[in-house]
Amino acid sequence: MAPxxxxxxxxxxxxxxxxGAAFDRRSVATVVAAAVAPDLDAxxxxxxxGATNALFHALWLPLLALSALYWDTAVGSDSRIRARxxxxxxxxxxxxxxxxxxxxxxxxLFGSAGANLLYPLHDAYYRIDGRxxxxxxxxxVQTFVALGAEGPGILPLASPGTTESHAISTFVNPDxxxxxxxxxxxxxxxxxxxxxxxVVAAAVAxxxVRFGRRGVTE
Amino acid sequence: xxxxxxxxxxxxxxxxxxxRDHYDRRALAALLVVVVVPEVDSFLGPIMPGAHRTVGHxxxxxxxxxxxxxxxxRIRDGSLVRDRLSERWVAIAWVAVFVHVFAHIAxxxxxxxxxxxxWPLRDEFLALDGEILLSTADGFVQTFVDVRIDPxxxxxxxxxxxxxxxxxxxxxxPIQPRDPxxxxxxxxxxxxxxxxxxxxxxxxxxxxxxxAARRIQGAGPESE
Numbered sequence: 405m406a407p408x409x410x411x412x413x414x415x416x417x418x419x420x421x422x423x424g425a426a427f428d429r430r431s432v433a434t435v436v437a438a439a440v441a442p443d444l445d446a447x448x449x450x451x452x453x454g455a456t457n458a459l460f461h462a463l464w465l466p467l468l469a470l471s472a473l474y475w476d477t478a479v480g481s482d483s484r485i486r487a488r489x490x491x492x493x494x495x496x497x498x499x500x501x502x503x504x505x506x507x508x509x510x511x512x513l514f515g516s517a518g519a520n521l522l523y524p525l526h527d528a529y530y531r532i533d534g535r536x537x538x539x540x541x542x543x544x545v546q547t548f549v550a551l552g553a554e555g556p557g558i559l560p561l562a563s564p565g566t567t568e569s570h571a572i573s574t575f576v577n578p579d580x581x582x583x584x585x586x587x588x589x590x591x592x593x594x595x596x597x598x599x600x601x602x603v604v605a606a607a608v609a610x611x612x613v614r615f616g617r618r619g620v621t622e
Numbered sequence: 623x624x625x626x627x628x629x630x631x632x633x634x635x636x637x638x639x640x641x642r643d644h645y646d647r648r649a650l651a652a653l654l655v656v657v658v659v660p661e662v663d664s665f666l667g668p669i670m671p672g673a674h675r676t677v678g679h680x681x682x683x684x685x686x687x688x689x690x691x692x693x694x695x696r697i698r699d700g701s702l703v704r705d706r707l708s709e710r711w712v713a714i715a716w717v718a719v720f721v722h723v724f725a726h727i728a729x730x731x732x733x734x735x736x737x738x739x740x741w742p743l744r745d746e747f748l749a750l751d752g753e754i755l756l757s758t759a760d761g762f763v764q765t766f767v768d769v770r771i772d773p774x775x776x777x778x779x780x781x782x783x784x785x786x787x788x789x790x791x792x793x794x795x796p797i798q799p800r801d802p803x804x805x806x807x808x809x810x811x812x813x814x815x816x817x818x819x820x821x822x823x824x825x826x827x828x829x830x831x832x833x834a835a836r837r838i839q840g841a842g843p844e845s846e
Contacts, residue, residue: 414828417639502831506827510824540810542811548817589758590757590758598752601752609724
C-alpha cells in the first residue's frame, strides 16, 4: 500500500485547506488520524485473509458515515453533533471524513497496490493508472478508464486481482497472508518515490507556516 | 514536464491551505499565473539550447525573489510592494513563492531529467528519484542521494541525481517535442500531457476537490 506517511501528509494538507476557523493542533491531529485510519486494515489482515487495502479501503464505511453526517447536520433542524461539539465539531467531522476518502483511500487507488473499493460485497482491487495526453499524431490518448477490461473487477477500472490472488505486503504483515511471521524481514516504507517526498515536504512546510504564523499573531 | 494541469492541481491545494483570509478568486488567478509563467522557458528553447527546465525552473530566482520581498517588506523603512498594492498582496506574494517552489519546481525535479536547480550559478540538471524506508534487515535506507566513499582513497563522492548540463540535456516539451540534436525522418509528434500516470491524476483531483469543498462549505462560525 502507499506509505502511511503520505496519507498523513495529504491529510495534513487537507486539514490546512479545509478546516478554516477550526484549524488548531487538536483538529489537525484528528484529521491526520482519520487519514491514516484506513491503513489499519493491514493489522486486520493478520487474521482476515487479504484484508489489507480492502477492509477499511472499501467505500461502504465512509459512505455510511457520509449519510449519517449529512442526515445529522443538513437534514432537520437539531443536529446532535452541533449540540454537543458546536460548529467546530461539525467542520472537523466533515474534513475528517474527506481525509478518510481522499487521503486514506486515494493514494492506494491511484498507486500500485490498488484499493478493494466494493469489498466485501464484490471482491476486486482497483487501480487508476494510465495516461491522458493530447498528441498531434494520435489525438486524445486516454487509458485511465478501461471499459470491458480483463480481470475480476466490475467497475470500468484496471484491476490487479482479488484478495486471493493479490497479496499486499506491509510492515505489519510482510507476506500479506494471515498469521504472524515473526522471523520475516519487514520494511516500513516512508516515501516510495520522489513525488511522495515532495508531498510530504510540502505538508511539513505548510504546517510549519500555518502554526508559525499563529504564534506570531497571538 | 508533468503537465501544467498537474502543477495547477497541487498549487490549488497548497493555495487553499495557505491563503487563509486572502482566499478568493483573484488570489487564485494570480497564483495560477505564477504556475504557468515558468513554462514560457519552452519558447526560449529554439534560441537557447537547454532553456526549458533551466530559465524558469531553478531555485535561484525564487530565492532572490523571496530575499527582495523580505527586504522590501520587513527591513526597508518604506515598502514599495505595500504602498503600491496592500498588505494582502504581500501575503499572497509569499504564498506564490511557496507554490512556485513546491508545486512547480519540486514536481518537475522528480520528472525525467529533472531541473537545472542552481542555474545560473551552476549549470547542472538534477533529477530527484529514490525512496526512503525502514527495514529490519538494513535499518534506515534512502536512495535519493547516493554517497559513495572510495575504499582506497577515502574520497567522498555525492550523487544527487545529476543528469547533465544545458549542453547535453533536452527535456521534451510541446514547443520542441524532441532533442534538436536528434535527426530523424519521423513526423513530429507534439504531445500535450494532462496526466501521465495515476499519481498525477490524483494531484489534479486533490486540487479540484479542495476548490469544490471550499465552495460548498460555509464561511465560519458566524454564518450560522
